Amino acid sequence: MPGLDDLYREIILDHYRSPRNRGELAPPAVRAEGHNPLCGDEIQVYLDVVDGVVNDIKITGSGCSISLSSASMMSQAVKGKKIADVKALVNRFRSMMGLDIADAESDTDLVSIEDDAEVDVPEVKLGDLEALQGVVKFPVRIKCATLAWITLTQAMAEVPTA
Amino acid sequence: MSFDGALVRKDFPIFERFIDGAPIVYLDSANTSQKPRQVxxxxxxxxxxxxxxxxxxxxxxxxxxxxxxxxxxxxxxxxxxxxxxxxxxxxxxxxxxxxxxxxxxxxxxxxxxxxxxxxxxxxxxxxxxxxxxxxxxxxxxxxxxxxxxxxxxxxxxxxxxxxxxxxxxxxxxxxxxxxxxxxxxxxxxxxxxxxxxxxxxxxxxxxxxxxxxxxxxxxxxxxxxxxxxxxxxxxxxxxxxxxxxxxxxxxxxxxxxxxxxxxxxxxxxxxxxxxxxxxxxxxxxxxxxxxxxxLGMANVREHEMKLGSYAIRTLTERYGNDISIHGPTDIASRGATLSFAFAGIHPHDLSQVLDQRNVCVRAGHHCAKPLMRLLGVSATARASFYIYNDESDADVLVDALAGASDIFGF
The missing domain is CATH 3.40.640.10 (Type I PLP-dependent aspartate aminotransferase-like (Major domain))
Known part of the structure; x- marks a missing residue:
């Protein structure tokens, strides 16, 4: 079995101990809720989008170190980004988790992303999120890492189109 | 009359398997039990x-x-x-x-x-x-x-x-x-x-x-x-x-x-x-x-009362306030199914660390979400003992938990 050092990298533990962007946002920010039926974890993503840009994002809920650190890093990564870029990042993250982007339409785990074809995946930088790469070696935990991203995708679908 | 879990274990072929060079410490029998050769x-x-x-x-x-x-x-x-x-x-x-x-x-x-x-x-x-x-x-x-x-x-x-x-x-x-x-x-x-x-x-x-x-x-x-x-x-x-x-x-x-x-x-x-x-x-x-x-079901119960008491005692002696075992404290009112919270570490993470030592426990809501809400948690870790377990399994569990506190102890 791969060592736990591959999984519990220091930056992951840092985000777990001190999660960024914790809290709620009032409407007109949208809210989406995700569940991991396997372990009972619940996460809420609040997303405030102004003129196609993520103005603010907040996260509440409970979960393991992988799901909460993934949510924390995700919130940092998407804040201030255009929705189109966020979608590209979601796909990049999916890809890192070993989930096939081409299958996004049929994958029941992740809500499909409409404009897959327009996304140029290799261009997107993951930054700190690269630390979650090790999760792939522990397949049971992939659902933990992707929970926040599924919930973010649901939140984006809730954003009223201008 | 009690029996020796290590002897019973010899009837279960799965325990001949080693993972990463070490035997399996199966503490998930409340989930599903292993099968003896006779079956x-x-x-x-x-x-x-x-x-x-x-x-x-x-x-x-x-x-x-x-x-x-x-x-x-x-x-x-x-x-x-x-x-x-x-x-x-x-x-x-x-x-x-x-x-x-x-x-x-x-x-x-x-x-x-x-x-x-x-x-x-x-x-x-x-x-x-x-x-x-x-x-x-x-x-x-x-x-x-x-x-x-x-x-x-x-x-x-x-x-x-x-x-x-x-x-x-x-x-x-x-x-x-x-x-x-x-x-x-x-x-x-x-x-x-x-x-x-x-x-x-x-x-x-x-x-x-x-x-x-x-x-x-x-x-x-x-x-x-x-x-x-x-x-x-x-x-x-x-x-x-x-x-x-x-x-x-x-x-x-x-x-x-x-x-x-x-x-x-x-x-x-x-x-x-x-x-x-x-x-x-x-x-x-x-x-x-x-x-x-x-084996005799009265003997099975006696075996598990001893083992459950031993596990509760050793976990508590080693970790004190860092471990909290849910449910009745008196073994007469309970089976050897122990749900616990440990040092504020999420059960999923605990299970991951324990798996390094081949310790198999359940982490989750155990298909009892109303009870989880009552306990004020989203999940627990659960170690459950059966006829093929003995004190050595409890000892490995106790030792392996230290690995979790090394990583997450904060």
């Missing part, structure tokens, strides 16, 4: 030598298969002290047994406003079928609350049971390990005019079961948690009640006669066993009952 051999031998349809062919081989199948039913009946083997209905598992009751007994006997009493200890399998009946029929659900240490709070039981038609409860919690006073609960149900349904899924594999001493009306349990294969379970019911119930699934085997304008049902137990059953698995369950009977 594996009985199933293999049946397939190799005696397999044939049951109840429907005249040749000798089919007769042999039918006899073996029915012998398993008799073994199960003796194991729970049923009056007759006809009271033993084979189902898929506990979940199907409880659904059968809600569907068949429930639809025949419950209408809008009728009261079904459950407890806060229940598994989803003893909640959701009643929720479904609530949505369909408008029945009313009442809930027996818990004391601070996770036992049933029976203070207001008489009031809760007033005008109730059903009291359905677990004999042992799959989360807290709490053993409930089954006989007392059956008596209280009957005093109120309700039937008593016992979810024995966790209790039956670990304790002496006597449905007549309990005075129960129905009992549901699963083979896979008691050394038998998955895919086979039991619904035991009092003959008079089963006779009065409409059938559940319709099809072959469950009929006496079928005409163009209708059907009549077969007598018990075939009435509730439509279609070809899990024949091989039933043979396996019979072998599991033999295996456990040879």
């Amino acid at each position: 594996i051999d009985a199933m293999t031998s049946f397939m190799q030598n005696s397999y044939a349809p049951i109840n429907r062919s005249a040749y000798r081989l089919a007769g042999e298969a039918t006899d073996a199948f029915e012998a398993a039913r008799s073994k199960v009946a003796r194991f729970i002290n049923a009056r007759s083997a006809d009271e033993v209905i084979f189902t898929k598992n506990t979940t199907e047994s409880l659904n059968l009751l809600a569907y068949s007994w429930g639809r025949a006997n419950l209408n809008a406003g009728d009261v079904v009493v459950l407890t806060h200890l229940e598994h989803h399998a003893n909640i959701v079928p009643w929720h479904m009946l609530q949505a369909e029929r408008g029945i009313v659900l009442r809930w027996v609350p818990l004391t601070a240490d996770g036992q049933l709070d029976l203070t207001d039981l008489t009031a809760l049971l007033t005008d109730a038609k059903v009291f359905s409860f677990t004999a042992m919690s799959n989360v807290l390990g709490t053993i409930t006073p089954v006989q007392q609960l059956c008596d209280a149900a009957h005093a109120a005019g309700a039937i008593a349904i016992v979810d024995g899924c966790q209790y039956v594999p670990h304790n002496v079961t006597d449905v007549q001493a309990w005075g129960a009306d129905f009992l549901a349990f699963s083979s896979h948690k008691m050394c038998g294969p998955s895919g086979i379970g039991v619904l035991w019911g009092r003959e008079q009640l089963l006779d009065a119930m409409p059938p559940f699934l319709g099809g072959g085997n469950m009929i006496a006669d079928v005409r163009l304008d209708g059907f009549t049902t077969a007598p018990l137990p075939a009435k509730f066993e439509a279609g070809t059953p899990a024949i091989i698995e039933t043979i396996g369950l019979g072998a599991a009952v033999d295996y456990l009977s040879n």
Whole structure:
């Protein structure tokens, strides 16, 4: 079995101990809720989008170190980004988790992303999120890492189109 | 008389397997149990030598298969002290047994406003079928609350049971390990005019079961948690009640006669066993009952009381306030199923770290989300012990937890 050092990298533990962007946002920010039926974890993503840009994002809920650190890093990564870029990042993250982007339409785990074809995946930088790469070696935990991203995708679908 | 878990372990081929060069420390038997060679051999031998349809062919081989199948039913009946083997209905598992009751007994006997009493200890399998009946029929659900240490709070039981038609409860919690006073609960149900349904899924594999001493009306349990294969379970019911119930699934085997304008049902137990059953698995369950009977269920309970006490004591001595074991503290009121919180570390992370040492525990909500909410947690880690465990397994668990506190200790 791969060592736990591959999984519990220091930056992951840092985000777990001190999660960024914790809290709620009032409407007109949208809210989406995700569940991991396997372990009972619940996460809420609040997303405030102004003129196609993520103005603010907040996260509440409970979960393991992988799901909460993934949510924390995700919130940092998407804040201030255009929705189109966020979608590209979601796909990049999916890809890192070993989930096939081409299958996004049929994958029941992740809500499909409409404009897959327009996304140029290799261009997107993951930054700190690269630390979650090790999760792939522990397949049971992939659902933990992707929970926040599924919930973010649901939140984006809730954003009223201008 | 107690027995040596390390000797019992030799009967279970899976423990000959090493992962990353180390043996498996299997502490997830409340989830599902491992299988002894006796069960594996009985199933293999049946397939190799005696397999044939049951109840429907005249040749000798089919007769042999039918006899073996029915012998398993008799073994199960003796194991729970049923009056007759006809009271033993084979189902898929506990979940199907409880659904059968809600569907068949429930639809025949419950209408809008009728009261079904459950407890806060229940598994989803003893909640959701009643929720479904609530949505369909408008029945009313009442809930027996818990004391601070996770036992049933029976203070207001008489009031809760007033005008109730059903009291359905677990004999042992799959989360807290709490053993409930089954006989007392059956008596209280009957005093109120309700039937008593016992979810024995966790209790039956670990304790002496006597449905007549309990005075129960129905009992549901699963083979896979008691050394038998998955895919086979039991619904035991009092003959008079089963006779009065409409059938559940319709099809072959469950009929006496079928005409163009209708059907009549077969007598018990075939009435509730439509279609070809899990024949091989039933043979396996019979072998599991033999295996456990040879150990002696009173000995199994004694073994687990010792082991459970040892695990609670060593965990507490080593980690003090950093570990919190949910449920009753007195082993007399509980089984060796230990749900715990450790140093604020999420159960999923705990399980991951323990897996490095091949320690298999469950991390999650244990299909008991209402109870999780009551405990104020989204999940727990659960170590559950069985006949093939011994003190060395508890020691590895205790040591391996230190690895979690090394990574997450903050």
